Amino acid sequence: MSSVDHKSDPAATEKDLTTTEGRIDYDVGSIYTSDILPPHDSAGYHRVLPRRQIMMMTIGAGIGTGLWIGTGTALYYAGPAGMAIAYTVMAFVVYEMYMSIGEMTAYKPIHGGFIRQTVEYVDPALGFALGMAFWFDWVMIIPAEITAAITVVDFWPNSVPTAAWITIFLVVIALVNIFEVKIYGHVEFYMSFLKVLAIVAMIFFMIIMTSGGIPGTPKIEFTFWKEGMAFKNGFKGLMKAFLQAGFSFGGGEHIAVIAGEAMTPRKTIKSTIRPLFWRMGSFFVLNIWLVGMCVSPNDKRLVGAKGTLASPFVIAIDNTGHHWLAHLLNAFILVTVISCGITAVYIASRTLTALSDLKLIHPFFAYKDKKGRPVVGLVLSLVLGGGLCYLNCNNTALEVYTWFSSLVGLTGFIMWGTLYIQHIRFRHGLKAQGISYKTLPFRDYMAPYGQYVGLTIIIFLLVGEAYLALSPVSGAKPSAKNFFSTYIAAPLFVADYLGYKFWFKTKFVKASNMDFTAAIPFDEEDRQMREEGERNPPPKKTLRHKITSVLI
Template sequence: MGPAGTAVAYTIVAYVVWLQYTAVGEMTAYRPVHGGFIRQEAEYVDRAFGFATGINFWFESEWVMIIPAEITAAVSVSQFWPATQAVPLAAYTTMFLAVMVIGNVFNVRIYGHIEYVMSFVKIIAVIAMIFFLFIMASGGVAATGGPLVFHYWKHPGAFNNGMKGVAKAFTQAGFSFGGGEHIAVIAGEAKEPRKTVKSTIYPIFWRMFSFFVLNIWLVGMCVPYDDEDLVTASGTLGSPFVIAALRAKESWLAHALNRFIFLSVISCGITSFYVASRSLTALADLRLVHPLFGAKDKAGRPWISLLICGALGGGLCYLNCNKTAIQVYNWFSSLQSSSRRFDSAPLSKAQGISPETLPFKAPLAPWAHWFGLVIIIFILACEFYISVSPIGEPGTAVTFFANYLGMPLFLFDFVAYKLWFRTKFIKPSEVDFSEAKMFDEEDRLARAMMDDEALQKENGLGLWQKAKNLVLG
């Protein structure tokens, strides 16, 4: 792919993913309901579209399939240390699966605390790595023999494998960033969803560009794309960050970094269980699948969904214990490739909703989102191109479906549901926004109460205090 192709791809995709966050955030802040974007698509577009997107998000392209991917990654990370390589693969799989399940048996508050602590540790690790890579690229590490900067962009080069390399970079960037739909999923359980959703959107922009994009640019300066370990090593030994630490003769940093990667993998696995179970529950609550899947205990935990997600996600992971089943696992993993987007602008116009009254207004909408849609279509085209003509091997039916199975299944889900239930596309003027207007009334009453309190406070002040406030604020 090359450092230039990778850096450009990650920069563009990061911006597009943030646009998706703003689009989903705008709709969710205005009408924060249980079911998130699955319910939004079922009620704003078509129930068949909501079903296909929900099944796609739950199993085919996102969270259920991320569970075995993260467990497999955790096993791979643990193989970094020779002492752990003698432990059977099935034992590691069972242990990591148990940890991820336990992280989801508590209520949402405990889950939030677990993720808060893990996120804090990961942030510290990422910041430390950024500083190290910056020092290494600037020539502050003796083992590099001087400043690197863009040296590897010239030797061996900025691009690798031409257009195929760029296409591969865009598909990998799309997978790495994922999407912003989980904001809409989690908003249904937030205490003050309008405030919560609004307060998370802009910080996400800075986090993505500082933690993801900046790291990609720096690692491209410190590790050449033809590095032997980058091409042939397995597990985290093939991680460019670990390779950078080893090339700098800082083995202690490689060990520390591997521990942080392990923690990140476990954290992502816990989140995968959480979002997957809530997505299946939302499908059941919306009657898009059988209501049995929406069963909850007294604490509100979707125990049926948790069991199903654990059985599917964990069960698929055991396929890696058998070499003959690895191809089956790879086919399931390829389902993570599908994408789904739609534009909400016509809804507001048809309902007579002024953008100025929205709790959160997506910046540069709708033009920025049209740009995002173009990039998403381009990524899908890149994925198709790589599936038909993969890098370093001839294109076959096996390699095509192993890389592009998600989109046909998404279309099958949509068409099958639509033909079976005879659903119709929903007109923008027919969308029910009554729940959103209830939130509008609550916001209006809250503002009125705050204005009354401010007026009473103002009337209780003396002349001197009023003058002081006028001058000093």
């Protein structure tokens, strides 16, 4: 059966969307999201982002503060082996999450992303909770990135007040987001290119360094994995590394949000998601193993250091005596941090607006100008995220960064677990309506087993992080401050879900009533593109093109 042969027919389904005392009463199972927002309704956005920009933005999304600077925390508390295990396991969890999002979003690459998909496949209350968590996640990333930027510029002697640096960085981030989306796409494309260039250069540098190929530097190999340094702080250290890995890997799920502004969205999503296995393996897993070989976990500069010498990558370069390279990498890190801040504002604003477009929050937040800029979402995300940045004026950068990176990491676990549930329900809906998963434009070949394994890991991590919040790795006594600075995202998510569910009395979506009608126009576009390709076959790909298409 073709994926066009959908059994769902919104015209034949009773629609029940009533308002009672200012509340929207959903009778889920008899209402389709396409009734609220038609599948080809751009919701005021413009599809102007080309495939090359989205591909590079997705590649660069994870090469941020968490990788460059935050890995120092993981190495210091967990040791090289603990850090390597945490990041390798997390790479699988996130890769499978990417595949889940890719399958669902390629099928229906429409505005609202996985928030809309949760409303359609699971429960509107869960869609609200997930959307608020995703918005909260990206708003918290703004102060985390600005805090990291402050430590970056402090690497160079200067007398500029902290508040002034914060204001300068926020103005730069705001300016890029104020321009129309195609300008944002151009800026992020080149910034992501610089990120990739820097991370590839570090891979080669650390391979040479650990092999003893740099003059004056002995062969290191697994020296720092010995004498009890491989696993520091046992289980607590491992949980600390997992939390930092959650922060480091965050970002790639925004492909579902960008899909609403993408040209040729199905083609873009397929070509972006497929090579992620190689990117995850090289940019994250390989780098983490190498940095654990090049830097001692007992190096006091990893935690509490002033400036980006807290970055294990900069420490590795500094240990070789090539100080000019440390300055060069520091400049690259600054570009990385600013780039992540720009993306954080972009995604946060689109998420808040999507919640409003889907009638999950007040329509006031859905306002966009003629150029498709979500004005209210931009202003609110910038004001809230930017305001939190000024906590650096009264607290150490390390303390502020730890707060926000922990919140972002735990929120990531919750979101990824919800996305696994969403994908499992998506497959159930396809089966119930007689739509073969083999007809999907993009398919996760590990489904549904990969989702169940990933969900099991997420549940284990949530329990482990609760233990860490109650019994910190530093040995400090349990306190409300320690608990809420690490684990507040979990009770907030539960409160959002239960509060929305009881107030609006939402219902669980039955598999037979899931709305797949939004895929029909895209199926027709695919058919037209196939016919055009048969009439005018594209030239054969060269070997160089095949290699670059896998890597980039």
